[in-house]
Amino acid sequence: MFTIVRRPRSSEMSLSTQVKESIENAANCMRDALAFAARTEHPVTITTISDILCRLESLEQVDDLMQQFAKRDDEKTNHYRG
Numbered sequence: 001m002f003t004i005v006r007r008p009r010s011s012e013m014s015l016s017t018q019v020k021e022s023i024e025n026a027a028n029c030m031r032d033a034l035a036f037a038a039r040t041e042h043p044v045t046i047t048t049i050s051d052i053l054c055r056l057e058s059l060e061q062v063d064d065l066m067q068q069f070a071k072r073d074d075e076k077t078n079h080y081r082g
Helices: 017-040 043-081
Strands: none
Touching: 017 043
16 A cells, blocks of 8 residues: 655754744734735735635644654654664
8 A cells, every 4th residue: 555645854844943933924914914905905805815824824733733743653663663
């Protein structure tokens, strides 16, 4: 049977602090833009800003999930070795 999810390389394991901070700053700016857009902009603009914000916020959740998978994989590997 083939594995669907490949094991990430150590360089791919988590987002760097600088990237996390930049994403957080971008998400904060998008929240501000959404608050202003909700008052005056066309619904398509509001939807687009919301989509971008959702994608930014999901990056951290995906990063956490990948770390959990890596931790489980490492635990299994260490268990079978020892």
